[in-house]
Amino acid sequence: MSLPRQHRLKSWRHFAQVYRRGGRWRSRCVILRGLQVTNTPDPITTQIGISIGRKTSKRAVVRNQLKRQVRHAFRQLLPQLESGWLLVAVLPPQA
Numbered sequence: 001m002s003l004p005r006q007h008r009l010k011s012w013r014h015f016a017q018v019y020r021r022g023g024r025w026r027s028r029c030v031i032l033r034g035l036q037v038t039n040t041p042d043p044i045t046t047q048i049g050i051s052i053g054r055k056t057s058k059r060a061v062v063r064n065q066l067k068r069q070v071r072h073a074f075r076q077l078l079p080q081l082e083s084g085w086l087l088v089a090v091l092p093p094q095a
Contacts, residue, residue, distance in 0.1 A: 002075075003071055007046060009049030014049070015051070019033060022086070022088075023035070030090070031091075032087060032088070032089055034086065035086045036086075044083065046081045047087070049089070050088070051089070055093040070089050
């Protein structure tokens, strides 16, 4: 089961905006980048994107398994997250 449609970050422009202007939090297994969107008239729901490069694994099957695990974790955390955030989870090669 994937993230609900309103919680998906899909546009490359939004990804670029988060990378350019967002903050960063790092742990051993994940880098979380986030940008709080405050200047919109309507409050937006928190949107989540996942980025896994080929350095993590050359095999697409492995990268897709990792994405599914990260999506599952975020789906469980959605009720606890504030609205109005654009989040990108990046998995470094050691993940």
